[in-house]
Amino acid sequence: MGKKLLGTLAAFTLTTALLTATASAELEKKITVYSTHSESLLEVVADAFTEETGVQVDFINLKGALADRVRAEKANPQADVMYGGSSSVYLELKKEDLFEPFKPGWASTIDPLFRDSDATWFGTIQTPVLMFYNNKMLSAEEAPKDWSDLSKPQYQGKLVFRNALSSSARATYSALLQQFEKDGQLDDGWEFLKAVDANTKQYYGSGSLLFQAVGRQEAAVSFMVLNSIIDNRENNNMPLEVIDAESGSPVITDGIALIKGAKHPQAARAFIEFAGSAKTQALLANQFNRLPTHPDALADSPVWMSETTFKVMDVDWQDLAAKQSAWMQKWDTEVKANGKDKK
CATH class of the missing domain: 3.40.190.10 (Periplasmic binding protein-like II)
Incomplete structure (x- = not known):
């Protein structure tokens, strides 16, 4: 139909x-x-x-x-x-x-x-934003199970992400920070993002360039809107697996x-x-x-x-709207390492 x-x-x-x-x-x-x-x-x-x-x-x-x-x-x-x-x-x-x-x-x-x-x-x-990985590079056991795993040492150099010009990336970075803030641990949230940045090989202004990097096995793990993951898996034959994060996805x-x-x-x-x-x-x-x-x-x-089912992260979008711009300016100037950003 x-x-x-x-x-x-x-x-x-x-x-x-x-x-x-x-x-x-x-x-x-x-x-x-x-x-x-x-x-x-x-x-x-x-x-x-x-x-x-x-x-x-x-x-x-x-x-x-x-x-x-x-x-x-x-x-x-x-x-x-x-x-x-x-x-x-x-x-x-x-x-x-x-x-x-x-x-x-x-x-x-x-x-x-x-x-x-x-x-x-x-x-x-x-638009669900989910983590995914290249199953030619990692097994299901080796892949992250939750967002918190992205800061672990075993993922050094294995991550690529969109930069904060992407509205979905801005919302995701901010939603992750908000999870820490709700527990009164915003400073820990910033330290988490810095640890994730240390594991990140490259940031891209283009989603297609990001998927190309994962497809070429330059990095194993990223996050993206679900429809783009499905599209690249079905139409471009990329070996991608979606991760249903334990704490939910934005x-x-x-x-x-x-x-x-x-x-x-x-x-x-x-x-x-x-x-x-x-x-x-x-x-x-x-x-x-x-x-x-x-x-x-x-x-x-x-x-x-x-x-397709997935756990939904508890995000207060009204609160996020008031803080996102300031948070992402700080992320861009104090968290993201210089030299990792590609157009």
């Missing part, structure tokens, strides 16, 4: 929500979307939205610079929609009054964990929001309706292995999304 969906996306009829949007106000002829999603994913969503509404979509993949770009343009926004990035980033920007509240028709369908109670942002993708919510002061607000609202719909989420599940937040999308998604 999910595969048939891919061939019929262009023939979607307008949803009730989109009809309401077009009835209440004429849609502008174009919108601009700032995102952290890949250009291939953005192109699929943009083309389908244009096919359905006639609205042209200009999109820019800003990776880790997304939040700073939206901040810098607060007085004169150049984008209409922010699409992608972790919930902690959305919570941070919400406090800076950068979003316009808007509740799409599908909002009440998703779990409250994946949406803002004030309707400023909503999750369209749930589950990031990738969001979407209407930027305050957007120049094309009606078309932007229609795009949000479209991007979070069950049909679009199922499309991204099938084509890009993105795990939906919309429960109705799972019925048309790959089987592994319903069958």
Whole structure:
């Protein structure tokens, strides 16, 4: 059923929500979307939205610079929609009054964990971040069992990670620190990250370069969003094994929001309706292995999304939003060793 969906996306009829949007106000002829999603994913969503509404979509993949770009343009926004990035980033920007509240028709369908109670942002993708290893280099017995193992001497030179420009890496490093802080041991958390850095061979600004390094057996262990691990294992035949960490793994919510002061607000609202719909989420599940937040999308998604289980780390994302920027600045200047960062 999910595969048939891919061939019929262009023939979607307008949803009730989109009809309401077009009835209440004429849609502008174009919108601009700032995102952290890949250009291939953005192109699929943009083309389908244009096919359905006639609205042209200009999109820019800003990776880790997304939040700073939206901040810098607060007085004169150049984008209409922010699409992608972790919930902690959305919570941070919400406090800076950068979003316009808007509740799409599908909002009440998703779990409250994946949406803002004030309707400023909503999750369209749930993104577990899990450790993994190359099973040609390590056996299951030799591989880490929990995040705490990453600081052990036997993993010296066997780790590679993303740098803090990656929103998933920022959220993961911060979530690990928070586990120490909750026990009143934040200083120990920093010492842990320094020990992990000492074991780290390289940091990468690109996920593809990181996977290439693990695939070439330059390092054995890393962490990444689950869909990327599955994709590289299934489509690139990499010998990767997922680690279900004993203390749980962070589950990031990738969001979407209407930027305050957007120049094309009606078309932007229609795009949000479209991007979070069950049909679009199922499309991204099938084509890009993105795990939906919309429960109705799972019925048309790959089987592994319903069958893969993992322990979830207890993360206070609201608290994390207030501390993440300062923590990651400290990580970048005081923890990460110079010379280990690659573009």
